[in-house]
Amino acid sequence: MASDTFFAKIMTPVGKAFEGDVQSISLPGEKGRFQVLFGHAPILSTLVHGDVHVVDATGTRSSYHVKAGFVEMVNNSLTLLAESVTDGVAEGSSADANS
Numbered sequence: 166m167a168s169d170t171f172f173a174k175i176m177t178p179v180g181k182a183f184e185g186d187v188q189s190i191s192l193p194g195e196k197g198r199f200q201v202l203f204g205h206a207p208i209l210s211t212l213v214h215g216d217v218h219v220v221d222a223t224g225t226r227s228s229y230h231v232k233a234g235f236v237e238m239v240n241n242s243l244t245l246l247a248e249s250v251t252d253g254v255a256e257g258s259s260a261d262a263n264s
C-alpha cells in the first residue's frame with residue numbers, strides 16, 4: 166500500500182459493496198459532508214441517506230448511494246456500515262466539487 170492511501174471497506178447486512186486501498190472518501194455525515202484522507206484522526210460518525218464518493222489507489226473515481234449508516238476511521242482503516250448500498254449517484258443528487 167502506498168503511503169498516501171488507506172484501506173477502506175463498505176459493508177451492508179448482506180455483504181461487501183467495496184473493499185480496497187483508497188486515496189480519499191467523501192461521505193454524507195449527519196452534520197454535513199466530510200472527506201477522509203490518509204492520516205485522518207480517529208473518527209466515528211453517523212451517516213445520512215446520500216452519496217459516497219471514492220477515489221481508489223489508482224485514481225479511479227466511483228460513487229455509491231447509501232441509506233444511512235455509520236463510518237469509523239482508525240489507524241488508516243475505514244469501515245462504513247450502511248443499511249443498503251447501490252452503485253452510482255442517486256438521481257437528482259449533485260456531485261461534490263471536492264469529490
